[in-house]
Amino acid sequence: MATQAGAQERLRQGFETLQVRPEKEHVLHVQLHRPDKRNAMNGAFWREMVECFQAITQDSSCRAVVISGAGRVFTAGIDLVEMGSELLMVEGEDPARKAWNLRRKICAFQESFSVLEKCPKPVIVAVHGACVGAGVDLICACDIRYCSQDAWFQVKEVDIGLAADVGTLQRLPKIVGSQSLVNELAFTARKMMAPEAQSCGLVSRVFPDKDSLLQAAIAVAEAIAARSPVAVQGTKENLIYARDHSVPESLRYMAAWNMGMLQSQDVVTAAQAAMDRKGPEGVPFSNL
Numbered sequence: 447m448a449t450q451a452g453a454q455e456r457l458r459q460g461f462e463t464l465q466v467r468p469e470k471e472h473v474l475h476v477q478l479h480r481p482d483k484r485n486a487m488n489g490a491f492w493r494e495m496v497e498c499f500q501a502i503t504q505d506s507s508c509r510a511v512v513i514s515g516a517g518r519v520f521t522a523g524i525d526l527v528e529m530g531s532e533l534l535m536v537e538g539e540d541p542a543r544k545a546w547n548l549r550r551k552i553c554a555f556q557e558s559f560s561v562l563e564k565c566p567k568p569v570i571v572a573v574h575g576a577c578v579g580a581g582v583d584l585i586c587a588c589d590i591r592y593c594s595q596d597a598w599f600q601v602k603e604v605d606i607g608l609a610a611d612v613g614t615l616q617r618l619p620k621i622v623g624s625q626s627l628v629n630e631l632a633f634t635a636r637k638m639m640a641p642e643a644q645s646c647g648l649v650s651r652v653f654p655d656k657d658s659l660l661q662a663a664i665a666v667a668e669a670i671a672a673r674s675p676v677a678v679q680g681t682k683e684n685l686i687y688a689r690d691h692s693v694p695e696s697l698r699y700m701a702a703w704n705m706g707m708l709q710s711q712d713v714v715t716a717a718q719a720a721m722d723r724k725g726p727e728g729v730p731f732s733n734l
């Protein structure tokens with residue numbers, strides 16, 4: 447799937463657990479789609495997230511992505527039925543080999559959400575109803591988080607006997623300012639409702655219902671997609687780099703980045719539009 451055509455073909459083929467559809471120009475909407483099972487994450491889901499977002503990364507016509515959940519809730523987290531019988535079953539003739547194979551599996555699970563961060567296009571997630579366990583890991587890897595008034599969040603892993611290992615413990619403390627709150631949520635699996643999620647910074651906006659939530663998520667994706675993809679994707683790359691590095695390291699990375707990217711035609715086009723008092727909407731930028 448190294449080519450643009452290959453990526454678009456993969457997205458056209460469709461997935462078992464994800465529904466992908468174009469929403470506006472340059473905007474794709476990825477829906478977690480196992481509504482009867484509350485979008486619980488089975489084996490197919492963990493694989494398909496990687497395939498889907500690798501294809502989106504390759505598809506230069508896509509500039510922003512919205513993720514939402516089909517049906518009553520965003521997601522019930524890992525599929526508990528498959529977890530016991532399949533997802534975490536491991537082969538190996540001795541403990542070292544079993545441990546090594548389990549490590550491989552855990553790394554593969556981690557990739558299913560890290561792929562969201564590696565995707566250069568901004569990902570906006572719209573959460574309604576429950577967002578449990580691995581759902582929190584997923585949203586922590588997204589760039590913008592919105593929810594509806596009925597949403598609730600639960601770092602549920604301790605209740606099923608494990609430490610959350612696919613991103614929550616690593617990313618949540620960098621999203622929420624209070625380490626004490628993160629610790630409390632992770633140690634107790636307490637449900638956090640939408641107003642608290644907003645006040646602690648996990649989500650940036652709360653909407654009255656799912657319809658208004660989706661409308662707003664798609665509108666912000668459209669606004670992002672109208673801007674220079676060189677500027678937007680460079681911004682995502684450098685924000686994530688800065689989160690994980692010191693200020694001097696990040697400034698150095700930024701300078702190396704922009705010594706190439708400032709030579710883009712987009713700078714000239716966008717600056718001219720600003721001088722002419724036009725917004726970026728309606729200014730044509732080539733795909734990246």
Ligand SMILES: CCC/C=C/C=C/C(=O)SCCNC(=O)CCNC(=O)[C@H](O)C(C)(C)COP(=O)(O)OP(=O)(O)OC[C@H]1O[C@@H](n2cnc3c(N)ncnc32)[C@H](O)[C@@H]1OP(=O)(O)O
Pocket residue numbers: 482483484486487518519521522523524525526527551552555576578579580581602603606610611612
């Ligand atoms: C190395 C990997 C690391 C990853 C770790 C991840 C860990 C986690 O994700 S921990 C969290 C596990 N999830 C849960 O504990 C949530 C369980 N589900 C619920 O609490 C409720 O379903 C929920 C509040 C989300 C929704 O309640 P609602 O009343 O709307 O639905 P239900 O009647 O309960 O369920 C409807 C059908 O969906 C099936 N289902 C729900 N959750 C799961 C799940 N996690 N796994 C598998 N299936 C699930 C439920 O059995 C019902 O199915 P059916 O009886 O066939 O209709």
